[in-house]
Amino acid sequence: MNRPPVGLALLLASTCLSPANLSQTQSPTTAPATITAPGDGRVAEWMYGEHIPAVPGLPFSAKVELEKSNQLQDGTLITHKTYNLDARDSSGRTHNEARNWINSASGEEPRLTRIELYDPATKLRTNLYPLTKTARQWPVGTPGPIAAASPASPSAKPETSREEIGTDTIEGVPVRGVRVSQTYATGSLGNDRPLTIVTEYWYAESVKINLLTKRTDPRYGVQTVRVTDLVRQEPDATLFAIPDDYKLLKETVQQSISQGSESIGSGSASPKDGIARAGVGGVTTPSCLYCPNPSYSEEARAARVSGSVVLSVVVTADGRVENTQVIRGPGNGLEQKAIETIQNWRFKPAIGPDGKPVACRVAIQVTFKLG
Secondary structure: OOOOOEOOOOOOOOOEEOOOEOOEOOOOOOOOOOOOOOOOOOOOOEOOOOOOOOOOOOOEEEEEEEEEEEEOOOOOEEEEEEEEEEEEOOOOOEEEEEEOOOOOOOOOOOOEEEEEEEEOOOOEEEEEEOOOOEEEEEEOOOOOEOEOOOOOOOOOOOEEEEEEEEEEEEOOEEEEEEEEEEEEOOOOOOOOOOEEEEEEEEEEOOOOEEEEEEEEEOOOEEEEEEEEEEEOOOOOHHHHOOOOOOEEEEEEEEEEOOOOOOOOOOOOOOHHHOOEEOOOOOOOOOEEEEOOOOOOOHHHHHHOOOEEEEEEEEEOOOOOEEEEEEEEOOOOOHHHHHHHHHOOOEEEOEEOOOOOEEOEEEEEEEEEEEO
16 A cells, blocks of 8 residues: 555665566565565654555455554653555456545544556556646556676674464454564664564455554554455446546656666675675576556656666565665655655565575666656
8 A cells, every 4th residue: 555654664684786687577466475574674664554466356445544653761652543545456456545644633534645556457557646636657667687786785684583373353354464573683773682573464365465464663663554444345446547637647767777887885795794696606586576666756847857766775585675775866856756666666585595585785777757
């Protein structure tokens, strides 16, 4: 689901070099037997919400409630809440919303800021902006080859454990639970004692989404994404169309990589540092499972700015993105748009010669063009 303000984004690290191709598939259609912990090295303070894979034949609509709760040392409890309305039709088209946090003082309904649509038949992604009655639409493309790059220093890597915690029923639907614990050793994050982050996922195979995700982090409190009001029927077709009163803006955003042309980081490629090379020594290349294009920033659109953003990222051993660094960009907010989106990409990680996933540093170039 989209991102209202705050969230479930995390990190992990160790690096490898990758000079091969990233193939793209829109929205993974299988889910967590692959439930894995997000890696962590820092935690973003926004909540992404519910990711809906574009699976045909499993229509539904639902309300998704997001909550962030943090208790300060003096006992003050700070809580933010919002909700989104999400849907998927029988053809696999998806509708995801993003709203501001609810103002607890006024009790007003949270403002709807964005609606994201995706059609797997046409591979078109559309962002609707209710405040300006505008729409942006682009085809989901295939990234070019990943650049070989100099490795950056490996960041903190937690000790991770995964525990099956049984079955239950949510919204009348059977779910199975997994608890993932990540423990950072003393000093790895500047911490003076071991730090543990715990995430629970309750996954419904019959609709192929998590109906409840709860993440507890001592630094940021408890973050919860909960599916409610689940209706397993065909949603209204208008949820997946651009309204007649919206203006469609023509923009192109392409993901491509220049082979080894960008210098990223520094450091030695010694095995003791946990650094591998894709295509060397039996190491495979990560492949993209869910990699939507970023959208234009309002500043860049107003200034008619086009150009490329080049980022260095680590694709972790659990297929997430961490350690995002801007190498260059045209400014006007396009770098931030690229960072926000790429941090939510999901990959099939590189596999080392021992058959286990390894983390890999890659360079990603995103080109923004106005028609």
